Amino acid sequence: AQSVTQLGSHVSVSEGALVLLRCNYSSSVPPYLFWYVQYPNQGLQLLLKYTTGATLVKGINGFEAEFKKSETSFHLTKPSAHMSDAAEYFCAVSEGGGTSYGKLTFGQGTILTVHP
Amino acid sequence: NAGVTQTPKFQVLKTGQSMTLQCAQDMNHEYMSWYRQDPGMGLRLIHYSVGAGITDQGEVPNGYNVSRSTTEDFPLRLLSAAPSQTSVYFCASRDGWGADQPQHFGDGTRLSIL
Numbered sequence: 001a002q003s004v005t006q007l008g009s010h011v012s013v014s015e016g017a018l019v020l021l022r023c024n025y026s027s028s029v030p031p032y033l034f035w036y037v038q039y040p041n042q043g044l045q046l047l048l049k050y051t052t053g054a055t056l057v058k059g060i061n062g063f064e065a066e067f068k069k070s071e072t073s074f075h076l077t078k079p080s081a082h083m084s085d086a087a088e089y090f091c092a093v094s095e096g097g098g099t100s101y102g103k104l105t106f107g108q109g110t111i112l113t114v115h116p
Numbered sequence: 117n118a119g120v121t122q123t124p125k126f127q128v129l130k131t132g133q134s135m136t137l138q139c140a141q142d143m144n145h146e147y148m149s150w151y152r153q154d155p156g157m158g159l160r161l162i163h164y165s166v167g168a169g170i171t172d173q174g175e176v177p178n179g180y181n182v183s184r185s186t187t188e189d190f191p192l193r194l195l196s197a198a199p200s201q202t203s204v205y206f207c208a209s210r211d212g213w214g215a216d217q218p219q220h221f222g223d224g225t226r227l228s229i230l
């Protein structure tokens with residue numbers, strides 16, 4: 001069974017500061033990992049994904065994440081926060097093969113607040 | 117491109133009423149799914165479909181029915197609404213069955229059960 005844990009339901013940073021959102025996963029097979037962002041009253045948008053290959057993945061809006069198998073982590077970072085980054089962020093894991101049909105399991109979400 | 121369209125955007129029901137949440141996608145995606153989002157719990161899978169005529173249960177299926185008569189549409193039915201079903205509901209679709217493909221989400225239906 002797969003699961004996702006996001007450490008910290010709320011993260012607050014100053015504009016221009018580093019953003020670090022933590023995600024740890026559990027999976028019985030090599031996972032596919034995703035970060036989604038949700039702006040108020042909107043659906044989820046894909047930020048980036050890891051499937052295979054390079055473990056450092058770059059996404060939209062200057063975000064990137066690194067897959068670390070030994071730590072079962074997929075933390076999301078951005079060097080310099082912008083006010084427009086304020087949103088809720090979700091980490092998700094998907095398993096291939098069998099009859100799972102790639103069902104997504106989401107973490108609890110982290111609300112990012114950016115202060116001027 | 118419309119993508120994934122959900123209607124209605126907001127709905128208030130009384131306990132015991134039934135209703136259907138509509139979901140349509142124009143990307144010819146085989147895989148479609150319904151999630152509910154509750155504070156502090158992320159999104160949880162209710163039902164999913166891998167193609168017309170094929171549906172299966174997710175993590176929290178009780179109290180909900182689905183059917184998939186066409187590739188484009190995947191409605192979610194609440195049979196007898198309960199206050200515990202107050203939530204935000206998201207429909208999503210994905211190109212193919214591959215687990216490495218991202219899902220595309222609608223804007224959600226905000227449902228309150230009184």
